[in-house]
Amino acid sequence: MTRLLKNGMIVNVFTNSLEKKNVLMSTEGMILGVGNYDTADEIIDVSNKILCPGFIDGHIHIESTTLMPHELAKVCLPCGTVAIVADPHEICNVCGLDGLAFILSSSEGLPMTTYIMLPSCVPATKFDESGAKLTAKDLKYFYSHSRVLGLAEMMNYPGVINDDLEVMEKINDAKKMNKIINGHAPLLTGEALDKYIVAGITDDHECSSELEAKERIQKGQWVMIREGTSARNLEGLISLFDEPYCQRCLLVTDDKHPHDILMNGHIDNIIRKAVSLGKSAITGIRMASLQAAQCFGLKNVGAIAPGYKANILVLNDLNTIDINDVYVNGNLVVENKRVIDFEIPNVRPEILKNIYRTFYMDDLKEDDFYIEDKHTDCRVIEIIKDQLLSNELICRLNFNKNNGIDIEKDILKIAVCERHLYTNHKGVGYIKGIGLKSGAIASSVSHDSHNLVIIGTNNKDMAIAGNAIKKMGGGLCVVENGDVLAQMALPLAGLMTTKSAKEISNENENVRNSARKIGSNYDIEPFMLMAFMGLAVIPHLKITTLGLVDVDKQEIVPLFLENK
């Protein structure tokens, strides 16, 4: 059957212009023609509307949204996102290949096409006790999956530059299969960057300055302009919307929270922002469609032209990217800003059971968090406002009461508890800057190995909070005086929920409010901060299940300094 969109203005991403043309498409998925067509099985008048190709998010972690792929599709499709390129790095750190199988099958056949990049760095560091290790051999066979486009962000750039065997095997496998290898190398420059690119890394989404981005474009990489919930690079990179640089950029969100998508939008929001900063909407649309497809080698995707996939957005207004309807494969999937119901992919129970069961640890006891005083100076993680960086603070703690915790001075306890392999390893230390006055907070979202992380004002509430998370099979919670004040379950790998974006946003707001009640600063997002205190690639002092890590030296350090 054929369908004709008649009398609209078309955004032509090949010529950067608007054309008054009719679009004929087949309901089997392809654009059949663009011109003066006037007959079809179904004719839809789109007078006064703008038609543009659907958007592609070139780099996103589905797990960061906490949503199942179909729930994510429900909120992204009205934003014009018809495809995402997802790196299931988080869930693979928890569940290994089961995580990959889960994301692949739970996104199968969605109206928002979910392309997958194979996680390149599981575990992320040698300090990570993750739930799985993915070797080159593990990944290799997945390249033949039709939705697998390549190897995901290669964060281990020292491994690339120093020809680490395992890293190079992963890269070479992807290259042999003619696949893309995404980059992740913030601030890498000059000869080191050249070596990284020579290895076969095609792009980067970590650029924060014009200078950094332009060097990459000069050297042939694609630059993914990232504007996520936390990491926001659009303003710093806005000059890339000018010629000729714009020709080598695409738009990505990386990590995006459901509340943010509901409130502000997705890729559409990045284009809107660029327009508000004086740039051309058509340039943004081109980045988000044709160029994203080109970066990933997707043929016949990203334009309104004969032979292209009939993924078309119907806009009420170009500059505000006011999306009224969305066609995917020639069929309406969003009508009048509302998603049309679609079939939810089926995930086989043998995969699902492993995704739902990811806590392999003993119940926590108050004593687990007890620290014996060594009567010397102690290393304390000090958080820095608005950053994921942390300082190493050296101070003498008062062990006369509350096992070194000093609420007055905002020195609280932090613990990271291994939950994947029954090692029951725990790293316990101190953190300054969170602001809790009572109780404890805990979470199973803790990059990148997603062990159980707890921050508290006393050992007892910490144990209760940790056990509450374990009982839910993952999530966030707030405990005070032995009672759970609020909790939000993330039972899928401890990272995701089956709830809708709206439901989970509300629950998240509730948990955050409870955390504020027990003293967390309004300035900081304690759960987000907490999620990065275990990531031993961000300087300077972090904590994993193995203890404190001096990130700069890349070594485990003791909590207490030795007596000199």
Place this chain on the structure above:
Amino acid sequence: MTRLLKNGMIVNVFTNSLEKKNVLMSTEGMILGVGNYDTADEIIDVSNKILCPGFIDGHIHIESTTLMPHELAKVCLPCGTVAIVADPHEICNVCGLDGLAFILSSSEGLPMTTYIMLPSCVPATKFDESGAKLTAKDLKYFYSHSRVLGLAEMMNYPGVINDDLEVMEKINDAKKMNKIINGHAPLLTGEALDKYIVAGITDDHECSSELEAKERIQKGQWVMIREGTSARNLEGLISLFDEPYCQRCLLVTDDKHPHDILMNGHIDNIIRKAVSLGKSAITGIRMASLQAAQCFGLKNVGAIAPGYKANILVLNDLNTIDINDVYVNGNLVVENKRVIDFEIPNVRPEILKNIYRTFYMDDLKEDDFYIEDKHTDCRVIEIIKDQLLSNELICRLNFNKNNGIDIEKDILKIAVCERHLYTNHKGVGYIKGIGLKSGAIASSVSHDSHNLVIIGTNNKDMAIAGNAIKKMGGGLCVVENGDVLAQMALPLAGLMTTKSAKEISNENENVRNSARKIGSNYDIEPFMLMAFMGLAVIPHLKITTLGLVDVDKQEIVPLFLENK
């Protein structure tokens, strides 16, 4: 080993700019870095020079140059052409898969990479008695050859538009193998063009007007701006060098004679001409390098950037594209404008013997060209100056002497003799506009089936000319009063020679001068015209081994009109 090109200015095709940078490359073939490098195993100072990526000719028929691939490489490399995409359509019409095997093996390992597109239309028309028929099944297995990029120019656009089974099978095989399908659809527009593109045709090189080309770009095709020896479209398409259209164009020669390459150059000449017409040399370079690679999906080719193939031209001057040295895969192949000797590929004798033996026909006799007078009006092919089009002229011929030939009125005889399969079929008719006053000319170059074509002032000289060609195993010759005045052998399939460009150019000049001696106009190139009089796709009246063809009606028509 590493090699450093130091102190040059680099043409950056990602940013359309010149950068003062050093280029480090490996002699194994890759660019390792672009920046402030200053050490390497070998350092070459390129102060005051411009470095740009090597050029790619996106569409060429090697057979039209008459040269072996290695001889073609010798003349193209100094012009900066480091790769060609060849359609061996002509030789496959003569030799079938042997022709393909010959071109593949005779171009293996050349410093000028010879990519191959599989001929899509052998034979070209139903009126062609060619030496072979290439079916989809014949072509299929060649897609796995590393230098085969796809299916060559799909000239049979009616077949595409009408879903001809065999045509669609060829197209679908190419698509399944993720290969490119080149287009050839002059003047196709609107809905018919849409259908052609929807089938999967990615480009066209037959555009002669801005309007025609821009429609294709709007619809997502690449436009190959062709400037060959005969078909010259650059001037008509010069506005495509402006943004944004230039981003979707590449440069090709299609058919180029060796004398023209020696005198004027190759792809470099197209850029030079564009500059003389006021356009940017960098735009031309970008079309001829990065964009040609993008059109064909060639990764890491066409730019001076880390990880790209080290195919670099060292220019004395940008705007005249004055090429001093050429590096291919990091090694010098042209030094100071002179090609460095390279190894000539070996062709196995069992392939070669079939290429050398392509005349399967009886000797010609004077009587073979005798036409019996039917005493009615006769159809005569009338050539049109400067065009390959021909008119149908209806006139009563005088059969009282010379069997209808009338030298005064410039009505000569033309014959096309089947030479592939011993059918001894002959089409004999009359032609006006060649101008011979005595003798005959003959050639085995006759598109697309390359049967033996002869034009003469008398039957005897025609037979002698034809037999001379047969004796050489192909070529061109001029006969007068029973003597061969000049001849040029093309013993490889009747199309090509093992001689150098210079030698064959001199021979060709000699043959042409002889043709002029017996009366051919200085205004026309009789052998070139003759080569197209058998091509039943160019209106209006043509002749094949089966007789006269009314191209517009696509049917065989009798020489004499029936009495009414």
